[in-house]
Amino acid sequence: MAQAGSAGRGAAGQKPAGAAPGCALWRWAxxxxxxxxxxxxxxxxxxxxxxxxxxxxxxxxxxxxxxxTFCPTGxxxxxxxxxxxxxxxxxxxxxxxxxxxxxxxxxxxxHDAIGFKSTLTGQNYTMEWYELFQLGNCxxxxxxxxxxAPFWCNQGAACFFEGIDDIxxxxxxxxxxxxTIPGNTFNKMAKWVxxxxxxxxxxxxxxxxxxxxxxxxxWFESYDCSKFVLRTYNKLAELGAEFKKIxxxxxxxxxxxxxxxxxxxxxxxxxxxxxxxxALAVKRFYYPFKPHSATKEFLFSLLQIxxxxxxxxxFYLFYNFEYWFLPMKxxxxxxxxxEIPLPNRNNTLSGL
Ligand SMILES: *[C@@H]1O[C@H](CO)[C@@H](O)[C@H](O)[C@H]1NC(C)=O
Ligand SMILES: *[C@@H]1O[C@H](CO)[C@@H](O)[C@H](O)[C@H]1NC(C)=O
Ligand SMILES: *[C@@H]1O[C@H](CO)[C@@H](O)[C@H](O)[C@H]1NC(C)=O
Ligand SMILES: *[C@@H]1O[C@H](CO)[C@@H](O)[C@H](O)[C@H]1NC(C)=O
Ligand SMILES: *[C@@H]1O[C@H](CO)[C@@H](O)[C@H](O)[C@H]1NC(C)=O
Ligand SMILES: *[C@@H]1O[C@H](CO)[C@@H](O)[C@H](O)[C@H]1NC(C)=O
Ligand SMILES: *[C@@H]1O[C@H](CO)[C@@H](O)[C@H](O)[C@H]1NC(C)=O
Ligand SMILES: *[C@@H]1O[C@H](CO)[C@@H](O)[C@H](O)[C@H]1NC(C)=O
Numbered sequence: 001m002a003q004a005g006s007a008g009r010g011a012a013g014q015k016p017a018g019a020a021p022g023c024a025l026w027r028w029a030x031x032x033x034x035x036x037x038x039x040x041x042x043x044x045x046x047x048x049x050x051x052x053x054x055x056x057x058x059x060x061x062x063x064x065x066x067x068x069t070f071c072p073t074g075x076x077x078x079x080x081x082x083x084x085x086x087x088x089x090x091x092x093x094x095x096x097x098x099x100x101x102x103x104x105x106x107x108x109x110x111h112d113a114i115g116f117k118s119t120l121t122g123q124n125y126t127m128e129w130y131e132l133f134q135l136g137n138c139x140x141x142x143x144x145x146x147x148x149a150p151f152w153c154n155q156g157a158a159c160f161f162e163g164i165d166d167i168x169x170x171x172x173x174x175x176x177x178x179x180t181i182p183g184n185t186f187n188k189m190a191k192w193v194x195x196x197x198x199x200x201x202x203x204x205x206x207x208x209x210x211x212x213x214x215x216x217x218x219w220f221e222s223y224d225c226s227k228f229v230l231r232t233y234n235k236l237a238e239l240g241a242e243f244k245k246i247x248x249x250x251x252x253x254x255x256x257x258x259x260x261x262x263x264x265x266x267x268x269x270x271x272x273x274x275x276x277x278x279a280l281a282v283k284r285f286y287y288p289f290k291p292h293s294a295t296k297e298f299l300f301s302l303l304q305i306x307x308x309x310x311x312x313x314x315f316y317l318f319y320n321f322e323y324w325f326l327p328m329k330x331x332x333x334x335x336x337x338x339e340i341p342l343p344n345r346n347n348t349l350s351g352l
Pocket of ligand 5: 264265266267268
């Protein structure tokens, strides 16, 4: 989830099959991925469905125009001296605090980031991952009259900049040190961030599970600001960082459903040989939701989703640039603020 007043450049929108030559690179990137997936074997479904990594990040489509510039004060990640000691901070603040004060803080819809401070220079830094075109655009597509397929502006990316705005994080959120790392661990992490940023290119709002119970099957994992923070912590732990023992909770937006059914990609559903009934059903589902509206309207759209989902018990999920049908189950949608513990040293997670 984006921090208020940040965000914005063009997005990973897709066009229908054979739309424009500008799509060629994008298609090529997708093609590589499918090759990789084919090699992994497509016979049996794997849950949760692995988030696809791309060979590079494409330029966002010019249709996607950010209301707030993405990463306006971004700077390159500095190279730290080997003998430097870097403090690592957990940063958390309510989403859209800029506009709505602590309102969403009470709803516990929080944005996560990481802070760093160099002992040698005294300089500190903030690192976060968020939507290029805000949450609404990453959750719902645009239905463009001139295009058959829904159009997504759903890129997300990492942003690194100088400074930590203590008041922003502390006042209605959290600013707490979680680890201390040597300079060369920071430099190794920076390399990994570059790779992660180039290959993990789109935002995913929803976590989809079979039920709210512990141990319930997870069908899809979200890919958002908190997941980036968790991946980074895990990377640091893998590099030998030791974390403090403190409670760390995160916001997750859940959908609950029975086993999802794979429907196809944009071409196979909305292309010339696609199933028109299905294409129409997907578009009809998305029709009430307005992606361009941020903030208040997004919450309104969430309520509408709730309605649609309860009455019709169905949801069309867009994940890895493919569509899935979710047979929705009670309690349908939930926003939680639950603990995900800091990693143990050497506790290597590969899936995230
Ligand atoms: C969402 O995308 C639309 C289409 O590009 C754009 O007009 C709008 O500004 C975006 N919303 C935000 C909050 O950036
Ligand atoms: C924290 O919340 C209060 C009450 O909603 C608000 O007035 C204040 O501006 C918020 N702090 C920051 C740094 O935005
Ligand atoms: C991540 O990628 C975006 C989009 O290309 C870029 O603006 C940003 O600077 C990159 N972030 C880092 C930390 O390299
Ligand atoms: C970051 O640096 C600024 C400017 O020196 C300072 O005001 C702030 O307290 C620092 N924050 C942290 C968490 O180190
Ligand atoms: C979409 O799916 C079809 C059929 O499964 C496949 O042949 C095609 O390559 C896919 N399209 C893209 C853009 O990946
Ligand atoms: C087309 O899609 C509809 C709705 O998903 C489905 O009921 C129908 O069986 C599909 N038709 C074909 C020929 O696959
Ligand atoms: C954090 O999550 C745990 C359970 O995961 C819960 O017991 C606790 O109340 C949560 N803390 C806050 C501040 O919400
Ligand atoms: C972490 O792994 C290294 C090498 O695999 C090992 O030497 C070290 O003892 C491990 N540390 C902990 C805390 O498990």
